[in-house]
Amino acid sequence: MxxxxxxxxxxxxxxxxxxxxxxxxxxxxxxxxxxxxxxxxxxxxxxxxxxxxxxxxxxxxxxxxxxxxxxxxxxxxxxxxxxxxxxxxxxxxxxxxxxxxxxxxxxxxxxxxxxxxxxxxxxYARAGFIATKDVILPQGPLEDFSHTIEPHLRRLGLPTSLERGVINLIKEYQVCKKGVALTPEQASILKLLGIQMxxxxxxxxxxxxxxxxxxxxxxxxxxxxxxxxxxxxxxxxxxxxxxxx
The missing domain is CATH 3.30.70.1730 (Ribosomal protein L10, N-terminal RNA-binding domain)
Incomplete structure (x- = not known):
């Protein structure tokens, strides 16, 4: 057989x-x-x-x-x-x-x-993902974030300062640009912002x-x-x- x-x-x-x-x-x-x-x-x-x-x-x-x-x-x-x-x-x-x-x-x-x-x-997008839209943060307070995360945000490249326990964005900041691959830092920022691309x-x-x-x-x-x-x-x-x- x-x-x-x-x-x-x-x-x-x-x-x-x-x-x-x-x-x-x-x-x-x-x-x-x-x-x-x-x-x-x-x-x-x-x-x-x-x-x-x-x-x-x-x-x-x-x-x-x-x-x-x-x-x-x-x-x-x-x-x-x-x-x-x-x-x-x-x-x-x-x-x-x-x-x-x-x-x-x-x-x-x-x-x-x-x-x-x-x-x-x-x-959430990872590093290398092609951004599907522009994400721009306006100058001013980032009230959704705890003050303890401010040093981490600076390490990611955000121009921040801590004023009276509130994280403040010193100037407008473009997190990512549509059609351009994300860096590891950009991917981390988008995740912190709750943006799922x-x-x-x-x-x-x-x-x-x-x-x-x-x-x-x-x-x-x-x-x-x-x-x-x-x-x-x-x-x-x-x-x-x-x-x-």
Whole structure:
């Protein structure tokens, strides 16, 4: 009787014993999940936040998310037509590039696509994020801040002084400019001001259905893929939080 491709042992080089066991575990779990779920969706992530990914798992308890090394997930599915676990899964593997993950589910395809199209979560921008608007602070008191934070504000570059226990901005200050990448200091100031410019979102790029095969869902680049293309620096294998569900 021929041996199932699901049971095929995979050689993973250039890794220590602990790392090897972890990679083998991910491969085994992905392959075992193939028998439980009808659909596999490949998605990219804009403004990745691990806390948001944990929230997603709670919303999709009947499904399974996988995040980790793209190359390991590709091995689990099969990188070529000759070693793919199911027909046309190699077409999914070939698209595992950058910051992305897999969703395995039995929910209806239309429901999944619509859910992810609608899903957005505001987040604080980090250094390197392209500012979406100008933020200018007028001269005068910053009454929302405790006086104890004044030295920290000065370290971040704000021209402040402490007058009768109230932080005062000595002159007008532009925190950031629309279209320009944020510095670490600017990102910290925006967070202190409670201004959330970033949007955490997942973009479905393609899906695979048991018995039907591969389907491309989107040719348009996500926000961060566009940034990478512009910088000529497309990340091939980005680490994400490993699957915990």
């Amino acid at each position: 021929p041996k199932s491709k699901r049971d095929k042992k995979v050689s993973l080089t250039k890794t220590n014993k602990k790392g090897l066991l972890l990679k083998q575990k991910i491969i085994e779990e992905i392959r075992n999940s193939l028998s439980k779920y009808e659909h596999i969706f490949l998605f990219t992530v804009d403004n990745m936040r691990n806390t948001k990914l944990k929230d997603l798992r709670n919303d999709w308890k009947d499904s399974r998310f996988f995040f980790g090394k793209n190359k390991v997930m590709a091995v689990a599915l099969g990188r070529t037509k000759s070693d793919e676990i199911e027909e046309q899964l190699n077409l999914v593997s070939k698209r595992l590039k950058g910051q992305c993950g897999l969703l395995m589910t039995n929910r209806d395809v239309i429901e999944v696509l619509q859910w992810f199209k609608d899903f957005r979560a505001a987040e 970033a949007k955490f979102k997942l973009v479905i790029k393609c899906h695979w259905t048991k018995g039907k095969g591969f389907h491309k869902d989107l040719d348009v680049l996500s926000d961060q893929e566009t940034d990478n293309e512009n910088d000529n620096d497309v990340v091939e294998d980005e680490d994400m939080e490993e699957d915990e569900s």
